[in-house]
Amino acid sequence: MKNEQNHSNDEEQIDLIELLLKRQAELNALLEITQAINSNVPGSVLIEMLELILKTNLKVGRFRLLFVNEDDFICVSQFGGDLDIYEDYNAISKELIELKNPTQLSDHPDPIFKGYDFFIPVYHKDQALAYVLVGDFPQKEKLLGNQIDYIQTLINVIIVAFENKKLFKERIQKERLQRDLELASQVQNMLIPQVLPKNAELDVEAIYRQHQTIGGDFYDFIELNESEILWCVADVSGKGISAALIMANFQASLRALVSVDISLSELITRLNKVVYQNTKGDRFITLFLGKYNKQTRVLNFLNAGHNASLLIQGNGVVPLLKGTTMIGVFDELPFVNEGFIAIEPEALIFNYTDGILEFDGEEERSLSEVDLMDFLIANKQLDLNVIHHLLIKKIEGIRRSLTATDDITILSLRFH
Numbered sequence: 470m471k472n473e474q475n476h477s478n479d480e481e482q483i484d485l486i487e488l489l490l491k492r493q494a495e496l497n498a499l500l501e502i503t504q505a506i507n508s509n510v511p512g513s514v515l516i517e518m519l520e521l522i523l524k525t526n527l528k529v530g531r532f533r534l535l536f537v538n539e540d541d542f543i544c545v546s547q548f549g550g551d552l553d554i555y556e557d558y559n560a561i562s563k564e565l566i567e568l569k570n571p572t573q574l575s576d577h578p579d580p581i582f583k584g585y586d587f588f589i590p591v592y593h594k595d596q597a598l599a600y601v602l603v604g605d606f607p608q609k610e611k612l613l614g615n616q617i618d619y620i621q622t623l624i625n626v627i628i629v630a631f632e633n634k635k636l637f638k639e640r641i642q643k644e645r646l647q648r649d650l651e652l653a654s655q656v657q658n659m660l661i662p663q664v665l666p667k668n669a670e671l672d673v674e675a676i677y678r679q680h681q682t683i684g685g686d687f688y689d690f691i692e693l694n695e696s697e698i699l700w701c702v703a704d705v706s707g708k709g710i711s712a713a714l715i716m717a718n719f720q721a722s723l724r725a726l727v728s729v730d731i732s733l734s735e736l737i738t739r740l741n742k743v744v745y746q747n748t749k750g751d752r753f754i755t756l757f758l759g760k761y762n763k764q765t766r767v768l769n770f771l772n773a774g775h776n777a778s779l780l781i782q783g784n785g786v787v788p789l790l791k792g793t794t795m796i797g798v799f800d801e802l803p804f805v806n807e808g809f810i811a812i813e814p815e816a817l818i819f820n821y822t823d824g825i826l827e828f829d830g831e832e833e834r835s836l837s838e839v840d841l842m843d844f845l846i847a848n849k850q851l852d853l854n855v856i857h858h859l860l861i862k863k864i865e866g867i868r869r870s871l872t873a874t875d876d877i878t879i880l881s882l883r884f885h
Contacts, residue, residue: 494526495526495619498522498526498623499622499623499626501518502515502518502519502522502623502626502627503626505518506626506627506630512630512631512634515627515630515631516534516545516546516627519534519546519623519624519627520532520546520548522623523620524548527606527607527616527619527620528606528607529549529603529604529605529606529620530549530550530604530605530606531548531549531550531584531585531602531603531604531605532546532547532548532549532601532602532603532604533546533547533558533585533601533602534546534547534599534600534601534624535558535599535600535601535602536598536599536628536631537597537598537599537600542558542600543558544558549604549605550584550604550605557581565582565588565590565600566597566600568588568590569590569592570590571587571588571589571590571617571618571621572587572588573586573587574586574587574588574602584604585602585603585604586603586604586605586606587601587602587603587606587617588600588601588602589601589602589603589617589620589621589624591621591624591625591628592625593625593628593629593632598625598628598629598632599624599628601620601621601624603617603620660687660689660716660717660720661675661677661687661688661689662675662688662689662690665690666690666692669885670763670884670885671698671763671882671883671884671885672853672882672883672885673690673700673853673880673881673882673883674853674854674857674879674880674881675688675690675878675879675880675881676857676861676877676878676879677876677877677878678824678876678877678878679876685704685705685706685707685708685712685713685716685876686702686703686704686705686822686824686876686877686878687701687702687703687704687705687716687719687720687878688700688701688702688703688820688878688880689701689720689723689724690880691724691727693727693760695763696762696763696764697760697761697762697763698760698761698763699727699758699759699760699761700758700759700820700880700882701723701756701757701758701759702756702757702775702778702820702821702822702878702880703716703719703754703755703756703757703775703822704754704755704756704775704822704823704876704878705719705752705753705754706752706753706754707752711752712752715744715747715748715752715754716754718743718747719740719743719744719754722739722740722743723736723740726739726740732769732807733758733760733769733770733771733807734771734805734807736758737758737771737773737792737793737796737802737805738802738805740796741796741797741799741801741802742800744796744797745796745797745798745799745800747797748797750797750798750799750800752797753774753795753796753797753798754773754795754796754797755773755774755775755776755795755796756773756774756775756796757770757771757772757773757775757776757777757778757789757792757820758770758771758773758792759778759789759818759820759882761812761882761884766811766812766813766884767809767810767811767812768780768808768809768810768811768812768818769807769808769809770789770791770792770807770808770809770810771791771792771793771805771807771808772789772790772791772792772793772808773792773793773794773795773796774792774793774794774795774796775792775795775822776821776822776823776825776826776838777789777790777838778818778819778820778821779818779819779841779842779845780810780812780816780817780818781816781817781818781819781845781846781849782812782813782815782816782817783813784846785846786842786845786846787810789808789810789818790808791806791807791808792805792806792807792808793805793806812884813884814884814885815883815884815885816883816884817845817849817853817881817882817883817884818881818882818884819841819845819879819881820879820880820881820882821877821878821879821880822876822877822878824876824877824878825841825860825864825877825879826838826841835867835868836863836864836867841860844859844860844863853881853883856881857879857881860879861877864877
């Protein structure tokens with residue numbers, strides 16, 4: 470009797486020693502995984518370490534690790550079983566997705582599920598990150614629940630590491646994109662004239678407010694010779710870097726073409742070809758072109774689908790509408806009607822983009838063209854800079870918001 474008791478005690482001690490050694494091995498494995506994560510080893514190495522631990526330490530015979538990728542489930546690690554048999558992991562996971570705790574599958578009626586012993590969900594901050602299917606698991610293993618918990622912990626550590634790597638890469642990409650945007654914005658601002666004339670013949674003022682880091686609006690002012698000036702206000706469809714690149718290319722083409730003595734009609738025709746060749750009709754530009762002769766006081770102009778520039782002279786307002794369609798839509802412009810008008814002393818031309826009138830599709834919070842005309846007539850005697858700031862203040866009062874939903878560009882000229 471005493472010998473039997475001693476034998477029983479010996480077995481318990483052996484089991485305890487084996488359990489302690491097993492737990493030590495598990496802790497060592499977890500430590501190695503943690504050290505590997507801290508050393509920033511590739512994800513493929515972490516998966517290899519995980520598979521080795523499962524096979525060697527835990528004696529797992531079949532294993533599938535599924536990552537949650539929005540509405541899909543991707544198998545990133547698998548061993549054991551017949552790997553040639555197609556398993557619908559989406560179907561498997563979507564059926565078991567409601568399970569929040571490890572669940573035994575060996576008695577499941579579905580033959581695919583029955584091939585596994587356990588389904589183990591892995592959560593982080595109440596968000597499902599991965600699902601584990603474990604098959605050929607040693608059911609006779611003592612403290613089986615602890616083994617399942619250990620697998621769940623082990624994979625949770627690895628999954629969180631993957632998430633952190635992903636977030637880190639996203640942060641780096643975001644920072645790189647932000648730097649690119651800032652650089653593109655600086656380049657774009659360099660393209661906009663920094664000094665505009667204010668002399669006995671002409672006063673020119675401008676405002677350029679981008680809705681985003683990079684805007685789709687553009688204006689330019691060019692002194693062609695002692696007698697002639699040319700200006701342009703434009704708006705490219707879309708936003709961001711692609712719009713900025715199109716606009717930069719447009720400005721380069723404009724500057725190159727005006728160096729040649731051609732009419733506005735020929736200029737707009739050539740600009741259309743350049744934009745169409747660059748965008749293949751996927752993007753378009755609306756613009757207003759004005760060319761003024763100081764000697765004759767005649768303004769030549771073309772409106773290419775843009776908001777009509779407004780000529781304020783005398784007691785009236787003349788919308789400058791003649792022109793053509795927006796450029797970049799057709800390989801050949803369907804028509805071009807160049808406008809001509811005499812400019813009286815102290816006349817004002819107000820050029821702008823649609824950010825002045827439009828506000829997120831809310832008509833009641835937008836300035837109408839009639840309101841704009843009335844405002845300009847009432848304030849036409851004021852300094853151009855004052856007119857601009859009063860108008861911006863009026864727009865912000867109507868919108869009850871300082872945040873514009875589109876770029877705002879104004880270019881005004883007063884002819885003495």
